[in-house]
Amino acid sequence: MEDTALYTLLLGIQPPWRVTRVEVALAAERIDVWVEEAPGTVFPCAVCAQPAPVYDHTAEQVWRHLDTCQCQTYVHARLPRTGCPGDGVKQIPAPWAEARSQFTRPFERRLIDTLRECDVTGGTRLTGTSWDELWGILARAVARGLARKAKRVPARLGIDEKAVGKGHHYETLVCDLDGGTVEYVVDDRTQASLESYYRQFTPEELATVEAIAMDMWDPYIAATRAYVPDAATKIVFDRYHATTQVTKAVDTVRRREHKLLAARGDLRLQGTRYLWLWNEEKVPEWRRVEFAGVKDAELKTSRAWAIKEALRPFWDYVYPKWAAKYFTAWYFWATHSRLTPIIDAAKTLKRHLANLLTYFTHRITNATAEGINSKIQTIKLMACGYRNREHYKTAIYFHCGGLDLYPRPEAG
Numbered sequence: 127m128e129d130t131a132l133y134t135l136l137l138g139i140q141p142p143w144r145v146t147r148v149e150v151a152l153a154a155e156r157i158d159v160w161v162e163e164a165p166g167t168v169f170p171c172a173v174c175a176q177p178a179p180v181y182d183h184t185a186e187q188v189w190r191h192l193d194t195c196q197c198q199t200y201v202h203a204r205l206p207r208t209g210c211p212g213d214g215v216k217q218i219p220a221p222w223a224e225a226r227s228q229f230t231r232p233f234e235r236r237l238i239d240t241l242r243e244c245d246v247t248g249g250t251r252l253t254g255t256s257w258d259e260l261w262g263i264l265a266r267a268v269a270r271g272l273a274r275k276a277k278r279v280p281a282r283l284g285i286d287e288k289a290v291g292k293g294h295h296y297e298t299l300v301c302d303l304d305g306g307t308v309e310y311v312v313d314d315r316t317q318a319s320l321e322s323y324y325r326q327f328t329p330e331e332l333a334t335v336e337a338i339a340m341d342m343w344d345p346y347i348a349a350t351r352a353y354v355p356d357a358a359t360k361i362v363f364d365r366y367h368a369t370t371q372v373t374k375a376v377d378t379v380r381r382r383e384h385k386l387l388a389a390r391g392d393l394r395l396q397g398t399r400y401l402w403l404w405n406e407e408k409v410p411e412w413r414r415v416e417f418a419g420v421k422d423a424e425l426k427t428s429r430a431w432a433i434k435e436a437l438r439p440f441w442d443y444v445y446p447k448w449a450a451k452y453f454t455a456w457y458f459w460a461t462h463s464r465l466t467p468i469i470d471a472a473k474t475l476k477r478h479l480a481n482l483l484t485y486f487t488h489r490i491t492n493a494t495a496e497g498i499n500s501k502i503q504t505i506k507l508m509a510c511g512y513r514n515r516e517h518y519k520t521a522i523y524f525h526c527g528g529l530d531l532y533p534r535p536e537a538g
């Protein structure tokens with residue numbers, strides 16, 4: 127088989143295009159392939175689709191292709207421009223590549239697969255491309271995926287924030303709890319940030335939302351109540367964030383008590399931080415004897431921990447009415463504990479009780495969003511950060527957006 131016939135098959139070249147020349151430079155580990163249209167070819171006009179003769183050609187362009195015979199392979203072509211009586215001179219796109227891309231579609235698909243498995247810097251070493259070239263592939267893939275994605279509101283949403291860099295800089299993430307994907311990323315965690323997501327949809331579309339999991343962040347609550355019909359019955363405060371309110375209060379009690387005890391030479395609470403934060407059954411076997419000794423002692427921390435543990439059965443109820451009764455009893459104990467951090471945490475939960483009780487109707491948490499947060503953190507560590515926040519958001523969509531990223535020939 128001649129080289130031209132072989133590379134016609136390898137490149138997937140279809141009439142009226144043909145491979146006219148192949149040059150192999152083994153010492154340079156490079157293969158160059160020239161493609162052109164058959165003489166006399168008439169193309170449909172890029173605007174009106176009416177048959178139009180070739181008017182002239184562009185300057186020669188070059189596209190990187192998948193390696194062949196362990197050599198970097200490049201496709202060369204002077205693309206024809208048609209002369210249409212109605213629309214003038216128009217360039218015919220290369221059928222093997224996306225517009226304005228330096229790579230063939232098969233090579234671009236390979237680069238996308240590589241970027242899914244490693245960071246951009248690692249991808250440059252594996253593929254012999256530059257950082258800017260690979261980032262361009264990633265950004266175009268995201269733009270392509272977002273353009274293809276159907277506009278819809280997920281039935282069950284999760285709203286969370288992700289810290290960006292040092293300082294109080296955040297991104298707001300809107301997630302599809304059922305699909306496990308990031309639907310929207312926007313700077314900051316203000317009311318306006320979340321409202322920019324809701325404004326994409328009509329009131330009728332937002333009315334299809336069944337439930338929204340979030341933490342007890344007032345700007346998110348206000349934005350949701352302003353835009354989502356019947357939001358009061360659909361907002362579900364995440365049970366893990368709610369529990370964290372009490373867990374943090376226990377740790378505050380422990381730190382204060384340890385400071386007082388240590389001043390008197392009593393070091394019983396030294397090194398016990400995580401014992402109080404774990405659920406009792408999660409305490410490691412090798413520390414259970416130690417924990418039994420301190421939790422049964424007459425300590426403020428022991429009382430705070432017991433109150434924390436007593437909140438756990440609240441989430442096991444089936445009906446909101448019975449859960450509310452249990453919370454009332456727990457709240458009385460917590461607010462009469464004489465432990466200021468516990469009292470403050472209990473009052474916070476009390477203020478938000480209505481949307482803690484909606485959990486028993488919708489049974490959703492923000493675990494999906496938290497899982498995506500963990501994946502994003504891994505992406506950040508792999509890439510050692512991103513050059514700017516737009517790059518950061520693009521990377522989130524690429525890895526977590528559930529997008530159709532791959533290039534494909536246009537229909538027709």
